[in-house]
Amino acid sequence: MRFAPILLSSTLIASTLLAGRASANDDTEPTRIPDSAIAIAHDLRERALADDSGWKIVESLTTEIGPRLPGSEADARAVEWAKAKFAELGYDKVWTEPVTFPKWERRSESAQVLGAHAQPLVVTALGGSPGGTIEAEIVRFESLEALQAAPEGSLSGKIAFVDVHMERTRDGSGYGKASPVRGRGPSEAIRKGAIGYLMRSIGTSPNRVANTGITRFDEGLAPIPSAALSLPDADQLGRLLQRGPVRVRLALDCGWSGEYTSQNVIGEITGSERPEEMVVIASHLDSWDLGTGAIDDASGVGITMAAARLIGQLPERPKRTIRVIAFANEEQGLIGARQYTERHANEIANHVIAAESDFGSGRIYGISSGAPERAQGAIRQIAEVLAPLGIEHMPGKGGPGPDIIPLAQAGGAWAWLGQDGTQYFDLHHNADDTLDKVDPADIAHNVAAYAVFAYLAAQAEGDFGSGAATP
């Protein structure tokens, strides 16, 4: 399981992709969207705002399936649910493509402060962590760099505690800065001799909930039990350490067990004139197991399924095909997306443009694309139809969604519909990620934006620069 590149923040990858694409193929006709399509899109936008099918899909997935950890029995039920939902919504074609990966399981987890100030701590194992029960003194670090700077062996027999505060931002950039604490931290702690790893959750919630997420262990290192603390518990540990040494007991029952085959589930609204050319709108079907995966990413499933359904209900079919992909196992490393891109490596050019909804249910405030300059006029045309939704054209901002990164790296054109993520990390990967946090009007707003984007890209004369990436 190749983790390293996966944990690079999507924004970092996006900027490299953004720089690479702009200059290619600028000698052909500018891509343009016919006025007739623009008129239809204005109407489509208004109909979508009044439509609640997106929220109903989110309600169905989070209620009937609930948490969908990759490789769990719920993973298989979610695949069946998605196939049936696409069919129920009237998609022309529905199929699945297998995705195989090692299976990680969580069985139980707990932690306590031992000694004079004994008390429980709220923790959750990081994905990929081994199980084990350890009792040891904790050593606190204010940053990953401070841990990396600790002397060799200085943590022998101890638990490393990295206490980094994540910044609350609209665009989620605080996550990019903090996520190495989860991805790189355990390996750095092992190098210093630590027998366990604790970290302040990568999150912004004041509630006593801990945020899980995938970690990895560098080649050749013996993995150690690794877990995240709720923010209030991280603060509590910090205060206790000001009073003297602190010993903690961490008991995790979790780990890898065998291999599992899930499915990418795909639904299509077939194009009338160029059916082999596809506009892709995507989400991921899996979720972590602490909440019901309502904002991550049932919202994306509902938004994209409902958007294409509305396009399919138009009097005239779109010229290009609308392909809706519910990717498998995004959470453990874009696994479904990587295997999809490998499977479709010889038809990247037909993936005319792709966008993913995987940032919760917040409203969209910006649109951009890595398409070449000759196609940016068409993106501006799309932005004009989205303007009544409060969405601005933001060239140079954003990047491909997580599951679109493999496709973009293979040369596929991408679009970014940037959502307001100010509250996203209050719920991300923790037990509070439940349906009551999803506002139906926000979902309808997102459905309107995705329906307009996908429809107009399907009607565009000219392309967005997709083509096999030069190796």
Ligand SMILES: [Zn+2]
């Ligand atoms: Zn997600």
